[in-house]
Amino acid sequence: MRGVNISLGGAIVIAWFVIGLIASGQRHHFDSGPINCASSGTIALTVLAGPLNYMGVNPRVADCNVPQPSP
Template identity: 55%
Template sequence: MRAGSVVLIIWLVIGGFAAAQRHYFDDADTSCADFGTLTLTIVAGPLNYFGVNPKVHCETPQPSK
């Protein structure tokens, strides 16, 4: 159990580094798609360095006029 936890933490830290290198933490104005892409990049972890470039496309509901 302990080894799995350590691997998971290292996996997520590597994903955080990948997101930082792509400057996903720089923008304070975050949309649904930006947040999804950031989260997916962190979860993908080391796969980012093997060509995985996750992108999320979503639209938030707009207020009625």
């Protein structure tokens, strides 16, 4: 019986991420021009939010500062 619970949990996680990918596609996140840190973060947050996107959640990353290597 324990194996069934793990399989069900895995299916729920996969469905969650698939719904998030669909929401990202519907918001045209993949159609934009060059990908930068902020757009990549927005896509990642939208996928992680999954079905919450359809309940009004609209995650966005406005700006991100990537650390530069020291000279």
